[in-house]
Amino acid sequence: MATDKKPIILAVDDDPQVLSAVDRDLRREFRRDYRILRASSGDEALEIIRELHQRQEPLALILADQRMPGLEGVELLEQARALFPSTKRVLLTAYADTTAAIRAINNAHLDYYLLKPWDPPEELLYPSLRDLLAAWQATYRPRFEGLRLIGFQWSPLSHELKDFLAGYMVPFQWLDYENNPEAEALLAGTEYTAAELPVVVFEDGTAMARPERAAIATKIGLASKAAQELYDVVVVGAGPAGLAAAVYGASEGLKTLVIERQAPGGQAGTSSRIENYLGFPTGLSGAELTHRAWMQATRLGAELLAPQEVQEMCIQDGYYKVLTLTDGSEIRTRAVVLTTGVSYRQLQVPGMDRLNGAGIYYGAARTEARSCEQRDVYIVGGGNSAGQAAMYLATYARHVYILIRGESLAASMSAYLIEQIGNTPNITIMPYTQVQEVRGDGHLEEVVINNNGQVEAREAQALFIFIGTKPSTEWVQASVICDPKGFLLTGRDLVADPRYPQAWKHNREPYLLETCVPGVFAAGDARTGAMARVASAVGEGSMAIKFVHQYLDE
Known part of the structure; x- marks a missing residue:
């Protein structure tokens, strides 16, 4: 259960007048930074403490009277320590109860004891409590308020989910079930067991075991269905080239849709530091660059479908391009910009x-780096x-x-x-x-x-x-011409390369970034002759929109 409430000070005394005085003095000094709760018996206080523990709310200090019917102060502090071991514990005693206070120091790890009366509080109450609260704050770590992922460090599915969340810059807390006691406690609050890990626990308290990426995407608000029946341009791939095309397409009034099968940014999005990109003298991470471009594109009106994948493209009525997605849905568009990027080649050795x-x-250095602390990596x-x-x-x-x-x-x-x-x-x-x-x-x-x-x-x-890399063009090779390595042929390569006679069969010359299908353009690393640099990909993505305009104006 998420909470933005302040840490708590709990005052406990069975004497209404004393409790009221304690409450008054505590509020006068500490109410700006703490919530003050009160209980009129040890049993009532224990119920409050249990509820706070269940709700995972921070309990900074307990100030409890010793002589109470039922559960006495020392017993209360002993039981509270089991639930809140770091909470500061103060016993409020009469002079005759100093023996009980000494016992509490030994048994309940009492932090301090105060004698009644404590007047004036400026001298006999506040200085001691301020010191104790400062010590508590020094070690207090506020509860993470967001999505949490519980799993095993060496689970491939856990790794995939970490990469997915990081790719969309979703703040999340990773909890290794084998090494983090908090993971076991959090899992116990769901309907799942360790055998069903990884489990995603959302901020609203709901949980999913071994979830599909699409289910997480829906939960965090990503769109998986197109909002329009027809688009001016659909950009396939949200790397630097695709995001640049989306920014320029949307800013120039085109109905623009971007489809991304994994996470925005492509390979550049996983880079921990890009230091040679124009305009950023101190460098920036690939994730930061991606996030800025994504926000810019959506602010200008581009739509983003993710995670969603195109599996086929065909031409309808000699003009419209129809993209079929893996979920069976279809998207119609006048023009397409292919910015599918590349993927890392697999290392083929035993194991x-x-x-x-x-x-x-x-290429997953960012999500797994902390697990490599003080270890050798290759x-x-x-x-x-x-x-x-x-x-x-x-x-x-x-x-x-x-x-x-x-x-x-x-x-x-x-x-x-x-x-x-x-x-x-x-x-x-x-x-x-x-x-x-x-x-x-x-x-x-x-x-x-x-x-x-x-x-x-x-x-x-x-x-x-x-x-090394290979182009992610498998699905489109039935529709457009690629070179022997799978890179998309565009522009003059369609008419000048003797290996592909009749690659371009139309009256006009192909535009610079146009494939063999009129109105289908390619930009970025998946294109033959691409420079494999972020700046050049951004340039090609923006250039592609210029040619889209020329094509649509024919």
Whole structure:
């Protein structure tokens, strides 16, 4: 149950006059920062404490009288400690009860005791309570108010859900069931068991076990159904190129829809730091850049469907493009911009399939970095994505090893990253090195490497893989022409490449970013000849909208 209420001070006394005086003095001094509750008996106070514990509300201090019928003050403080071990406990006593106070110090870990009367409170009450409350605040961590994910660290599905939530910049708290006592207590408040993990607990208290991404998307307010019957342009893919196309399309008055199958940002969205993007001299994370672009596109009127996937495209009446989604629904549009991006190639060595998502990750440095604290991790690949991941992981891991097949990083990584890596003492580059095998029982434990002919098994907490990419164009290759590697052919390549005679069969010249289907354009990394840079992808996405306008004006 979410709460934005202040921490609580609980006053307990069976004498109405004394309780009223305590309540008055406490409110006078502490009501701005604390809620003051009162109870007229130990049993009533215990019920209040149990209710606060159930509602997970913060109890800062208990001030309890010793001599009460039924449950006495010392007994109350002893039982309260079991539910709120960090709460400060103060016994209110008469001079004759100092023995009870000493017993409470030993048995109930009493923090302080006060003698009646405490007048004037400015001298005999407030200074002691202020010190105790300051000590409590120093260690108090407010309860997280948002989505919480309970799971096992080495569960591939837990990893997928973490990546999904992080991709949409949904604030969430990760609770490892095996190592976090709070996870067990939170799970006990749902209808699920540990056998059904991972479990997502939403801010409103509802929970889902092993949920599909679409179910989470609906719960957090993402749209999965198109709002219009016909669009001017549909952008397939929400990486930098797709988001740029969405911003320019929407800002120029086109009915614009973006469809994303995973999370906005593409590969750039997973980058921990982009330092060579124009206008950001101190750099920014891929997630931050993505979030800004996404907000900008939706503010200007673009729609976003996610997570949703296109599985087929066909032409209707020689003009309209009909996109069929995996849920069977169809979307009609006058023009399409394909910004499907690329995906990381899989490393094919023994053990990979079994441990994927359980210590072996493809471009997932941000969501798993904290689990690598003070451990050795390995990165395979020498491009900018690998370098950015290495720099980010180095702030958590004991040591980061970058494995590359060649002699150095110079041919594949930007100079600024190479310099940063060289100045980071807990990053080591291992040239002429490849992964030969991965091992582990339920999760990655060892990486077997071949270093220039010498085979060695090394202990490893995590292995991050960045070994090149392939275009995500499988679904569209039946409709448009791609090169042998699957990249989309556009513009002059359709008429100048002798390998594809008759690729363009129309009277006019194709526009610069147009595919073999008039009105279907491609931008970003999935296009033949793309530069694989964020800035160039953004440029191509915005250029594509210029050509969409020209096509629609024909």
